[in-house]
Amino acid sequence: MASFITPLILLFISAIFLFLHRRSRYRRLRLRLPPGTLGLPFAGETLQLISAYKTDNPEPFIDHRVHRYGPIFTTHVFGEPTVFSADPETNRFILLNEGKLFECSYPGSISNLLGKHSLLLMKGSLHKKMHSLTMSFANSSIIKDHLLVDIDRLIRLNLDSWSDRIFLMEEAKKITFELTVKQLMSFDPGEWTETLRKEYVLVIEGFFTLPLPLFSTTYRRAIKARTKVAEALTLIVRERRKESAKEEKKNDMLGALLASGNNFSDEEIVDFMLALLVAGYETTSTIMTLAVKFLTETPLALAQLKEEHDLIRAKKSHPEEPLEWTDYKSMAFTQCVVNETLRVANIIGGIFRRAMTDINIKGYTIPKGWRVFASFRAVHLNPDHYKDARTFNPWRWQSNSETTSPGNVYTPFGGGPRLCPGYELARVVLSVFLHRTVTRYSWFPAEEDKLVFFPTTRTQKRYPIIVKRREESRPSNQTWKGKEEESEIVD
Template sequence: MAGLVYDLLLYIPISLVIFFFIVRTSRRRRLRLPPGNLGLPFVGETLQLIAAYKTENPEPFIDERVNKFGPIFTTHVFGEPTVFSADPETNRFIVQNEGKLFECSYPGSISNLLGKHSLLLMKGSLHKRMHSLTMSFANSSIIRDHLLVDIDRLVRLNMDSWTDRIFLMEEAKKITFELTVKQLMSFDPGEWSESLRKEYVLVIEGFFSLPLPLFSTTYRRAIKARTKVAEALSLIVRQRRKESNESGGEKKNDMLEALLATGDGGFSDEEIVDFLLALLVAGYETTSTIMTLAVKFLTETPLALAQLKEEHEEIRAKKMMGREGLEWSDYKSMPFTQCVVNETLRVANIISGVFRRAMTDIDIKGYTIPKGWKVFASFRAVHLDHDHFKDARTFNPWRWQSNSGATSPGNVFTPFGGGPRLCPGYELARVELSVFLHHLITRFSWVPAEEDKLVFFPTTRTQKRYPIIVQRRN
């Protein structure tokens, strides 16, 4: 009897695995799924993906599958069957059909921490309205007439305290957080903004953790920090709402004022807090990483750094004595800087791609993506593809010069996404990075304090926060 029970216990799980593979194979043939490998039951290929992104070179995860199956392949990651695309035309199709064939879909940990009213999770007409509002506060004319002076001032203010050894990534994060707080709520740097930033660090750490407070200390800490951030922002919102309702109250030219002034019943305090919280995350994490990696790539490419120095020294030499501040005409006279910005965005890939969910069965390139399946449009795979960029994995800012013949169509270079969810702060990020590089190059010389390397999980960053030794120039 005991032997029979043992045989049954052995037979049942084996039968379930066989049944799983038979059903999966049959469904694949019927739906004409892209070729690929769904990996082990339930786990899929998640462990292989995470293992790849914990190395200095995560490319083989996609490279091996593209070589075997082509630029569109099927896998199973983070608990769901997923179609990966390393094809620029397919990526463009995915982002352009947001809200029609695909909808945004993010892990529960990110959704819970950002809040249901964040721009990242909004859909339909509300998303369109709020995306438009956000872009109206970050377009070229607004940056030129209102934001540039604050960007320049806050960059210089932070650099005034730099001495000897600094962690460049930490310093860049301080700068970008203070800039974002100023643009959203008109707050200058101080104890309040620095206290808020420290809580934000804990919130972001929880993005890629298991969204179960009982089992994840990181997630539990992130939830507590999120509550503190929301409380601090709620206090500011209530205060500003009271001021805006008072006759003769001073109106401020920032995002919070625009949210409070919106008609049609306006937004609740909770909606505004979620919206501001998500924008602070967006402005803080990505731009600061780009700043750090630009310096790292330039330090490792002396010829590019020398040409960039020449461009910025020329700008400084033309300015009147004692006028350090940059003006819009200075920004527009940085052609090689823009090549450096483009190449940093292309190589770094802070946003490596976007997840979407199919809203219906979708036929594309001879395959069918079933309704409910995840898709991942990989911008990184396209940016680092030698078919699109010569020596694609080498930092080469000269490829962007107009006479190089390296100009590429929009669907090949997509560092800010595309379609209805194109990053609304794309121009602002370029200006912030350009101003940062100008003052770094004209005020300091530097050398790496120790060897540092890139890591890509859970986010793209340097392993040691890129420590450098700075020396102030005369």
């Protein structure tokens, strides 16, 4: 009897799959989905995507499909059918229709670790209000009047501790974390901030795992670290509430939240600040590291950058005199380096959204409930938009170059209602870091260490370099070899 039932069960299951396949095929034909393939059952093409992004060149996943299907294609990743866009007009459409046709959609691991009250997950009028508040603490006026002094001071303080051999990624992360803590809660570097940062490392590792504590040690450890971080921040929030009651106010993000009149709970404030610490910590530090890497491999750019910053130092009465806003605004070539670093190595490679209704675009239909991924990197590295797009060339951003960058082609900080509120602050931090680094030190890689653009935190290379103070560095006739060329660098 059992031998008879088994074939019936298999036949029944096969019939269901056939029905669903035909129904899906009918819907695909009726809606005219973008071309592509959903890959294997359940897994889709997730393994191909992950394997591509763990190589030195993460682009083949999109490159291959754009070549075969065009700039808009269908795939199946992270358990859901997804429409990928490498088309700048479509990306802009997705960004500008946030909250209208599309809504945020992130993997459960990220949502759980950031918290339901994080800016990333807020929607509607609350997101608009909190986004505006965040931008008000990172705009040009605030940076000029208050933050620039702290940025310059904290960067100098960290560079003072550099030994002859450092892991640049780790040093950059210390800098960005301390700057963010200062901006959010007015804390200077110390034992408390360093303890908090170490817990943050564990939290961020959990972003790249399955949100299943029973099966993932990394995710379980991340949840525990998240609890510790939340407890530490809750104590600070409660203490500051007492200070506010005594009219002892501080000009930082926490002070603004407590004084906003919205009566936020401790949990809401903690979630909000925890997510901002993640945003300020991880992305900017990676960009700082990659900027140094690209300059090391492009000696002519490094030489021109040193010349620009040596001129700024020459106008100061002593080497450690703080930078002023006019100094930052005079860094013309530095901004070319910043632009090009953001273009080539945009850490925000793209954004996931979910269609709130059936959406017609470019002759295709994105079904309601499907995820979409707007790829910024695919546009940035497209030779149709930038000549020799995959070559680091900061001169392309000079006024007499061929580069033009309409808003839908150059989007390192996203766009629309969810434009990164710290975009100006990130540019200033990178510029000041480059100024202090090139005027103090010469360096070269300690070993062959190819940085992978989008690996997990656990496997990310730390980029070890040998640093020497400029007066102790190599003789001026020493030739440094870049990746593609050789140039004589005069320190």
